[in-house]
Amino acid sequence: MGDGLEHSQSTVCLYRxxxxxxxxxxxxxxxxxxxxxxxxxxxxxxxxxxxxxFLNPSMSQHLWLYEGMTEYATIHMPIKQKMISLEDFEKSLEEKIKGMQEFDNKLSFTEISKNAMERQDQYMNFYQKGPVLGMCLDIRLRELSGGKTGTQNLMLELMKKYGSGTYFNDDDLFDEITKLTFPEIRTFFSNYIEGSQPVPLKEYLTKVGFTYDETSGKINLLPNPDSKQIALRKAWIGQ
Known part of the structure; x- marks a missing residue:
């Protein structure tokens, strides 16, 4: 078991x-x-x-951000910083995809978030499907920006706008992110986070030169990726 207690500039971690x-x-x-x-x-x-x-909690609709994007950063950072092999990164993604299949993925992520107290049976999917959505958002941002911008850049921009002591309006976040990035990103949120359309894993992984076998759940490099796929993958994970 592992957990942590976060402060604004530090974290205490516990593991057993x-x-x-x-x-x-x-x-x-x-x-x-x-x-x-x-x-x-x-x-x-x-x-x-x-x-x-704490006595009468009103839940935010953005657990996809608080937990999903946090977990995505956890699996993305090691490959981007060359701390793990490409094979280990593929396994991490496969684990998340397999994990999310144990939950009801026909439910809106924002609705589950707002009703997290009542939907404890779906809560852990923010740690499974959440990072998968983070991956797709990262790839889409890289695609739209020609490889220049990803979710890490987005988080830094949001920190500049909403730093410690400042907050955003819960209903406005998707529109605010759209203003900071690209008009096409609003559709991503509407379809896959507010909505319940299936995550287009195969399509998005192909963009960065990977194959995804929906039957086996295996992720592998494309045998003959084109130059665009290679460039986008390098921008995304550095290799």
Whole structure:
């Protein structure tokens, strides 16, 4: 089991395991995830988080951001920084895709978020489908910007606008992100986060030179990617 207590500039991590062989990798994952919470929700959050009422909580609709994007950063950072192999990165993505299939993916992520207290049965999907959506959003941003901008850039821009002590209006975030990025991004949120359309995994992974077998759940490099796919993959994960 792993958990963390986040502050505005630091994180305390706790981890417990009966098998010490799992400790190094697991602690890295837990520490990374909890550390990235410094970005969101500690520095990027809505009024519901800024003025959280512990007795009568009003939930934000953006757990896809608070937990999903945090977990995406946890699996994206090691490959971008050349800390893990491409094969290990593929396995991380496969694990998330397999994990999300255990939940009801016909439900709106924003609706589950707003009703997180009542839908505890779906809550853990923010750690499974959430990073998969983060991956697709990252790839789409890279595609629209010619490789120049991804979710990491987006988080930095949001931190500049909504830093510590400032908050966004819960209903306005998707429109605000659209203003900061590209008009086409609004459709992404409408379809896959507010809406419940299936995540276009095969389509998005093909954009960056990967194959995805929907039957086996395996992800592999395309045998003969074109120059555009290679360039977009390099912009996305650095290789």
């Amino acid at each position: 395991s009966e098998n010490m062989n799992y400790l190094p990798n697991a602690l890295n994952r837990v520490a990374s995830h909890e550390f990235f919470h410094i970005v969101t929700p500690l520095n990027i959050h809505s009024e519901e988080i800024q003025h959280y009422d």
